Amino acid sequence: MPDDKVRAALLEIALKGRQGFDMNDPAQKYSFKSIPGNFSGLAAVCHMYVAGKMIMPEHDFGFDLSEEYRAADSMSSQK
Numbered sequence: 001m002p003d004d005k006v007r008a009a010l011l012e013i014a015l016k017g018r019q020g021f022d023m024n025d026p027a028q029k030y031s032f033k034s035i036p037g038n039f040s041g042l043a044a045v046c047h048m049y050v051a052g053k054m055i056m057p058e059h060d061f062g063f064d065l066s067e068e069y070r071a072a073d074s075m076s077s078q079k
Contacts, residue, residue, distance in 0.1 A: 003055065009034040010051035013044055021045055 012034045021041030028038035049065045
């Protein structure tokens with residue numbers, strides 16, 4: 001995705017996340033105009049983290065998914 005689309009997705013997810021995401025419910029009940037599909041709360045937070053790291057790599061987002069991010073990045077690099 002181009003940076004402008006990543007920024008739009010980050011903003012949209014963050015704004016919706018102000019109301020809170022139910023991270024313990026696997027139901028895919030969240031949708032966003034900027035990215036296709038429906039997402040669980042955990043998936044939404046993961047997308048927000050990745051978009052944030054793409055745009056602002058040094059920013060502290062208040063939660064740490066760095067280990068998971070590195071694992072996913074290494075898996076995608078192997079393809």
